[in-house]
Amino acid sequence: MNTRVCAIVVTYNRLETLKTAIAHILAQTVPPTEIVIVDNNSTDGTKEYLQTLQGKNSIHCIYMESNTGSAGAIAKAMTYGLTRNAYDYFWILDDDTFYAPNALKELVESIEETPFVMLGLHGANFKMGAKVHADPNVRLQEIDYAMIDGALIKADVVRQLGPLCEEFFMMCDDQEYSIRIRRAGYRIGVLKNGADDRQLLGGGGQFTKATLWRNYYSARNHTFIIKKHFSLLEFIAYLYHQVKLLLTAAILAPDRFKRVQFRLLGIWHGIRGIGGRTLDPGTLKFVK
Known part of the structure; x- marks a missing residue:
C-alpha cells in the first residue's frame, strides 16, 4: 500500500x-x-x-x-x-x-x-x-x-x-x-x-464539571454553525435544541443557575462572534 x-x-x-x-x-x-x-x-x-x-x-x-x-x-x-x-x-x-x-x-x-x-x-x-x-x-x-x-x-x-x-x-x-x-x-x-x-477521559455524566464547560462551548459553537451555514430548517432545530437543554438544566440540574448562565453566555458569545478559548475548562473562569 x-x-x-x-x-x-x-x-x-x-x-x-x-x-x-x-x-x-x-x-x-x-x-x-x-x-x-x-x-x-x-x-x-x-x-x-x-x-x-x-x-x-x-x-x-x-x-x-x-x-x-x-x-x-x-x-x-x-x-x-x-x-x-x-x-x-x-x-x-x-x-x-x-x-x-x-x-x-x-x-x-x-x-x-x-x-x-x-x-x-x-x-x-x-x-x-x-x-x-x-x-x-x-x-x-x-x-x-x-x-x-x-x-x-x-x-x-x-x-x-x-x-x-x-x-x-x-x-x-x-x-x-x-x-x-x-x-x-x-x-x-x-x-x-x-x-x-x-477512554473517554473528558468525563461523563449529565451534570458534571466537564459538561459545564462543554455545554458552554457547544452552545457557542452551534451558534457559529448557524451563522456560517444558515438554513431555516436548521435554525428552527437549533432553537428547539437550545430551549430543550436550557429547560432540562433549569429543572433538573443541582447547579441550575450556573448551568443556564453558561449556556446563555455561550449563545451570546456565538452571536457576537467571540471565538477561541474563552472559558478555561480547568478553572471554569472566562479568560476573554
Whole structure:
C-alpha cells in the first residue's frame, strides 16, 4: 500500500495516556507516513517527553504557546501537512483513544473503495437538530456527520476547504467540517469495525464539571454553525435544541443557575462572534 498518511495527534496533560496512544499508532499494520503530535502547552512533562521522540519513527512535534483546544491544534497540524504537500490523507487522532493494529489499514482500504472523502469510525445523521447515530449493524454506510477522532480525510479536500475552524476551540468543530464537506458536494461515511478503544477521559455524566464547560462551548459553537451555514430548517432545530437543554438544566440540574448562565453566555458569545478559548475548562473562569 503506497498511500501516504499524515497522522495528527492532539494532546494536553495526559502524558501516560499519550505514551500508550503513540505505541498503538506505531503498531499499525500499515503505519502512517508521518506522525504529527501537537502539544497544547501541557504542564505535566509532555513537552520534555516529546522532545525525546522528535525525528524518531517519523514523528514531528509541534508545541503550542497556549491551549488552543482540539480545533486549534488540528488546524495547526493540517496547515503543516499541507505545506509539506506530501500526503494523500490526514488521520485525526486524540490522546485518549487507542487504535487496533488494523485501524488505519481498513480505513484506507474502505475509503479508496467508496465515494467518501471523509471516513470516520463513529458518526450520525441529523433529524431536527438531534443526532441519530449510525446503524451499528451496518459496517460501512453514508452519514451526515463523522466524529473527527479517528477519521480519515482526503488531503485534497482539506486543501480545497481549508482546515478546521480554530475559533471553535472545543466541541462541534467536526460537525461544522462535515457540513462544509457536504455543502461542497462531497460525501461522508462511517466504518463500524470496532477498531478504537475510547477512554473517554473528558468525563461523563449529565451534570458534571466537564459538561459545564462543554455545554458552554457547544452552545457557542452551534451558534457559529448557524451563522456560517444558515438554513431555516436548521435554525428552527437549533432553537428547539437550545430551549430543550436550557429547560432540562433549569429543572433538573443541582447547579441550575450556573448551568443556564453558561449556556446563555455561550449563545451570546456565538452571536457576537467571540471565538477561541474563552472559558478555561480547568478553572471554569472566562479568560476573554
